[in-house]
Amino acid sequence: MTTYDLRRLRLRSGDEHREAVEIELEPLVYGGQSYEPLPRTVEADLSIARATGGTVFNLRFESRMVGPCYRCLSEAEFREKIVANEYQDADPGADEELRTPYLVGDVLDLSAWARDAAALALPETILCRPDCAGLCPECGRDLNLEPHEHDPEPVDSRWSALEKLKNEL
Secondary structure, three states: OOOEEEOOOOOOOOOOEEEEEEEOOOOOEEEOEEEEOOOEEEEEEEEEEEOOOOEEEEEEEEEEEEEEOOOOEEEEEEEEEEEEEEEEEEEOOOOOOHHHOOOOEEEEEEEHHHHHHHHHHHHOOOOOOOOOEEEEEOOEOOOOOOOOOOOOOOOOOHHHHHHHHHOOO
């Protein structure tokens, strides 16, 4: 877990501090599947600006996650440039929406913030390739490797009367 201690900064209203930091990324569990960050530690740009009513935090980094494809379960990769912003109101009694959950006391939890920002950037479906065919619903084989079709199963003769009725309607 990577944290940043704000006590070492002496920012006044209007001041800004920029720093390159290394953040240890945590794995994501999305849709019941685990996605691992590669590399595990990324270089990020952190900026902290003191405003009249609070503090503005900005974080920029590139995320690369590897895990199972949504359709065929083979390895899929997701890359995204992440830009995350948070605000901490100077008033301790301020509304919860004006307070970042990543700041506890004077310590900013960069790992949790980066994980949540990466999770928000994930697409709805993570695919190994845009035209992934998925798995065969009949036999479970990967249709990307073995495209095939199954012969329709013969209809039980006892259902022929209902089939005839269906065709008449």
